[in-house]
Amino acid sequence: MERKLEKKYGLPTAIAMVVGVVIGSGVFFKADDVLTLTNGNLILALLAWGLGAFSMIFGSLVFAEFAQRIEKSNGIVDYSEMAYGKRFGYLVGWFKGVLYYTPLSAILAWVAALYTMILSGSDNPSNSPMTWGLALIYLAVIYLINCLAPLLAGKLQVGSTVIKLIPLSLVAIIGTISGLLNHVTFDNFSSAVSTIGTSGGTLANAVVATAFAYEGWITAVTINSEIKDSKKNLPKALVWGAFIVFVVYVMYFLGIASVLPTSEIIAQGDGAITTATTQLFGSVASTILTVFVIISCLGTLNGLVLSCIRIPYSLAIRNQGPFPKKIALVNPRTGIPTYSAFFAAALSLFYTALWYASINETFGRYIGLDEIPIVMIYGLYIFLYIWYIRTFDDLSFGKRYVVPLCAILGALVIVYGGITNPSIGLYLIISLAAVGLGMLFYREETIS
Numbered sequence: 001m002e003r004k005l006e007k008k009y010g011l012p013t014a015i016a017m018v019v020g021v022v023i024g025s026g027v028f029f030k031a032d033d034v035l036t037l038t039n040g041n042l043i044l045a046l047l048a049w050g051l052g053a054f055s056m057i058f059g060s061l062v063f064a065e066f067a068q069r070i071e072k073s074n075g076i077v078d079y080s081e082m083a084y085g086k087r088f089g090y091l092v093g094w095f096k097g098v099l100y101y102t103p104l105s106a107i108l109a110w111v112a113a114l115y116t117m118i119l120s121g122s123d124n125p126s127n128s129p130m131t132w133g134l135a136l137i138y139l140a141v142i143y144l145i146n147c148l149a150p151l152l153a154g155k156l157q158v159g160s161t162v163i164k165l166i167p168l169s170l171v172a173i174i175g176t177i178s179g180l181l182n183h184v185t186f187d188n189f190s191s192a193v194s195t196i197g198t199s200g201g202t203l204a205n206a207v208v209a210t211a212f213a214y215e216g217w218i219t220a221v222t223i224n225s226e227i228k229d230s231k232k233n234l235p236k237a238l239v240w241g242a243f244i245v246f247v248v249y250v251m252y253f254l255g256i257a258s259v260l261p262t263s264e265i266i267a268q269g270d271g272a273i274t275t276a277t278t279q280l281f282g283s284v285a286s287t288i289l290t291v292f293v294i295i296s297c298l299g300t301l302n303g304l305v306l307s308c309i310r311i312p313y314s315l316a317i318r319n320q321g322p323f324p325k326k327i328a329l330v331n332p333r334t335g336i337p338t339y340s341a342f343f344a345a346a347l348s349l350f351y352t353a354l355w356y357a358s359i360n361e362t363f364g365r366y367i368g369l370d371e372i373p374i375v376m377i378y379g380l381y382i383f384l385y386i387w388y389i390r391t392f393d394d395l396s397f398g399k400r401y402v403v404p405l406c407a408i409l410g411a412l413v414i415v416y417g418g419i420t421n422p423s424i425g426l427y428l429i430i431s432l433a434a435v436g437l438g439m440l441f442y443r444e445e446t447i448s
Helices: 011-022 031-037 042-069 075-084 086-120 129-148 150-182 184-195 203-214 219-226 230-259 262-281 283-316 338-359 372-391 397-419 424-439
Strands: none
Touching (some): 075 283, 075 372, 184 262, 283 338, 372 424
16 A cells, blocks of 8 residues: 555535535524524624634635645645644644544534435434434445545535535525515515614624534645645635635525525524425425435535545654554555545544434533534634734735734634533533543654
C-alpha cells in the first residue's frame, strides 16, 4: 500500500462538496426549529438565517485565502498546525474526526431514515426500530461506496447536489408566488411586524439552529490534496458554494412561509415540507419531492463520510493518532486509506448509538449532538481568524481586517447561542474526555 492520495477531483466535485454537504437535512428539519426559537416571528427567523449565512460566507472567504497559500493533506489540520504548532493542529484534527464529522454523519443517516419512514407513512418516524435499522443500512452503504468506489462517490456528490436543488427551487419559486396570491406571505409578515418587539424569541439560539443547516461549507478543504489545481479551484468552490447555499436557503424558507402560516410550520415540525408540497403540487408530486429530500440527505451523508475517512489519515501521515502506520496506508487499487475508513466507520456507529440514547434520554436528558459540536468548532475557527489577521500582512485592509473580523463576529454569535444550550455542560465533559484520550496518542516526533 501507498501513503499518498492522488488528485482525482475537479472544480465541480469541490463545489458539490460545499453545496451538497451544506444543503442536506438541516434546511428541512431545522426550519420549524428556527421559527420555534423566534416564537413564530418570520422577520426574526429570516434574520437568523441571514446571520448564520454571515458567518459562513465570511468564514469561507478566510478559508479561501488559506487554501491559496497552504496545501498539504487536510485543510483544517494544515492551517491549524501552521498557525499554532503541531500539538494544536493535532487536537483540531482529533476534534474534527472524533467529535465533529462522525457524530454529524450518524445524525444525517438517522435523518435520511426519518424522512424515508415519513414517506412510508410510519406512525413514529423518528424513533421506531425500522428507523434505526435503516439508518445503520444507509451509513454502511455510504461507507462502502466511499471505500470501494471513491470516484463513484464523487459523482454521486455532484448528482445528488443537482437533485436536491429541485425540491428547494420548486418550493422557493412556486411557494412564494402562491403566497403572494393567497396573502399567506403578507399575513406572516404583518404578524411578524406587530410582534417583533414582544415575541420573546431567542435570536442567538435560532442562529445556532441555522448554523447546523449551514454547516458543512468547510468539508471541501478535507480533500484539498485530492483536488486538481487546488490552490485555484478550492477557493472558488468555497466562495461560490457559500453564495449558492445562502440564496437557496433564504428563498426556500420564504417559500415554505408563503405556503403555511408560521404557527402551522411549528405545529407540523419535520413534516412541514410534506404538508407544504402536498398543498402546492398534490400528493403524488409531494411524494416525489420527499424522495428528492431523502436523496438530499444521503448526498450530505456522502460528503460527510468522505470527510470522516480522511481525518484519521491526515493525522496518521504525521505519525499521530492510534495505529498511524496502519491508518496512513492508502489502498493502491481504490486510492482510499482503508484502515482510516474502518476507524471512522466505528466512530460513526458509536455516535449512532449515542444519538439513539440522546433521543430516548437514556442519560436523563437530551444531548445536542446536532448543534453543540458546531458551536465548539466555530470557537476554534476564531483562533484561526485571529492568526489570519496577525500573519497575512500583504493583503489589502479589507481582506486583512474587515473579512476576518466579520467572520469572528458571526462565529461569536453562534458561540454565544450555544453557551445557553442546556446540554452544553455535559457535552463539554464528553469533549474534554475525548480530547484527553486523544493526547494519549500524540507524539512529539512526527514523520513527513
